[in-house]
Amino acid sequence: MQAAITTTATTVCAHPHTKPSSAPFLRLSPPACRVSFSASPGPNVRATAMAATPPQQEQQMVITRPDDWHLHVREGGVLEAVLPHSARHFGRAVIMPNLKPPVTTTARAVEYREQIMRALPPGSSFVPLMTLYLTDNTSPEEIKLARKSGVVFAVKLYPAGATTNSQDGVTDIGKCLPVLEEMVRQEMPLLVHGEVTDQHVDTFDREKVFIDRILAPLVQKLPQLKIVMEHITTMDAVNFIESCEEGHVAATVTPQHLLLNRNALFQGGLQPHNYCLPILKREIHRQAIVSAVTSGSRRYFLGTDSAPHDKQNKECSCGCAGIYSAPVALSLYAKVFEEAGALDKLEAFTSFNGPDFYGLPRNTSKIVLRKSAWKVPATYKHSSGEIVPMFTGSTLHWLPSDQPEE
Numbered sequence: 231m232q233a234a235i236t237t238t239a240t241t242v243c244a245h246p247h248t249k250p251s252s253a254p255f256l257r258l259s260p261p262a263c264r265v266s267f268s269a270s271p272g273p274n275v276r277a278t279a280m281a282a283t284p285p286q287q288e289q290q291m292v293i294t295r296p297d298d299w300h301l302h303v304r305e306g307g308v309l310e311a312v313l314p315h316s317a318r319h320f321g322r323a324v325i326m327p328n329l330k331p332p333v334t335t336t337a338r339a340v341e342y343r344e345q346i347m348r349a350l351p352p353g354s355s356f357v358p359l360m361t362l363y364l365t366d367n368t369s370p371e372e373i374k375l376a377r378k379s380g381v382v383f384a385v386k387l388y389p390a391g392a393t394t395n396s397q398d399g400v401t402d403i404g405k406c407l408p409v410l411e412e413m414v415r416q417e418m419p420l421l422v423h424g425e426v427t428d429q430h431v432d433t434f435d436r437e438k439v440f441i442d443r444i445l446a447p448l449v450q451k452l453p454q455l456k457i458v459m460e461h462i463t464t465m466d467a468v469n470f471i472e473s474c475e476e477g478h479v480a481a482t483v484t485p486q487h488l489l490l491n492r493n494a495l496f497q498g499g500l501q502p503h504n505y506c507l508p509i510l511k512r513e514i515h516r517q518a519i520v521s522a523v524t525s526g527s528r529r530y531f532l533g534t535d536s537a538p539h540d541k542q543n544k545e546c547s548c549g550c551a552g553i554y555s556a557p558v559a560l561s562l563y564a565k566v567f568e569e570a571g572a573l574d575k576l577e578a579f580t581s582f583n584g585p586d587f588y589g590l591p592r593n594t595s596k597i598v599l600r601k602s603a604w605k606v607p608a609t610y611k612h613s614s615g616e617i618v619p620m621f622t623g624s625t626l627h628w629l630p631s632d633q634p635e636e
């Protein structure tokens with residue numbers, strides 16, 4: 231999908247096959263101005279649009295409403311505080327099951343979904359897509375129940391001990407084989423936290439070793455299983471995803487793994503709010519992920535992994551892993567695509583590749599991203615604490631809004 235730049239006077243399509251009605255566009259309004267466009271080798275929306283824009287003009291992009299294919303919303307007061315941030319801009323979100331205790335049964339997933347629905351702002355049409363937390367003891371019967379419920383969307387594999395509330399996760403993937411085979415029959419996708427927990431493996435290598443030891447053999451064994459490698463962090467993951475048959479294996483990508491490398495953990499002192507799992511990696515890995523995502527490949531889609539933890543549980547002697555990105559994620563993804571000169575590829579990543587992979591309809595409503603500076607709040611308060619968002623206190627340049635302008 232290629233971008234069209236619209237002014238009040240002209241519409242210039244980047245590609246002869248572009249359908250302006252379904253393409254994201256960058257509008258310069260008013261007054262009318264001429265926009266020159268270089269079509270070769272590919273459009274650079276930022277450079278051309280910015281160069282042609284007098285300072286008083288507002289730029290905006292209208293895109294199909296995005297979905298978040300990987301989201302943590304927790305329960306209780308935190309749920310009530312964070313859910314509106316996602317519901318405001320995203321149509322659907324895949325809700326992670328790593329609660330205390332985890333969502334291991336369909337009955338519990340149904341209950342959790344009701345909790346989420348009650349926490350939604352009035353009038354919201356946000357759809358939570360529920361997941362089951364896989365354990366060594368999950369039964370094939372549970373997968374049948376899950377499918378029948380119409381509520382469970384996918385099953386999440388946490389290797390035991392890999393991350394927050396993963397202690398009840400899988401200790402040996404071999405034990406899950408009957409369940410995975412049932413998932414193939416029920417066409418239920420597997421969402422994977424791709425890290426080994428072997429203490430002999432360096433933290434920064436755990437994703438690569440997981441691919442070699444667990445994921446590649448699993449794809450070989452069950453080629454019909456739909457797998458999403460969640461929050462990829464390495465060039466190795468990109469190479470692996472590219473090596474798989476398209477449509478069977480895909481990946482979600484977070485804003486932090488597109489914008490930060492591991493230096494961000496130590497910049498001017500320890501930075502607990504940049505600590506997440508899988509941990510940030512070297513710059514070469516970040517660059518590989520940015521290239522993959524901004525290439526226009528359909529194998530990658532938006533999954534924030536927005537993971538709220540109380541400030542006091544991040545800023546302490548044993549801080550939790552997780553970055554709260556829900557309120558800033560769209561601004562940050564736009565920043566990544568803009569800096570790569572690939573704003574014309576943003577909408578496919580945020581709004582098309584995910585539903586297309588999962589066989590769901592794309593959203594029909596739109597949202598607007600305005601080129602307008604806004605300051606990220608220092609914290610978001612909830613009933614018993616506060617949460618520090620990603621890029622706290624900084625100024626971002628794309629402001630999402632669900633109010634399309636006529």
Ligand code: DOR
Nearest residue numbers: 393394506507537551552
């Ligand atoms: O950083 C993370 N936080 N990674 C995960 O896999 C889990 C998440 C959480 O739930 O806090």
Ligand code: ZN
Nearest residue numbers: 300302326535
């Ligand atoms: Zn997660």
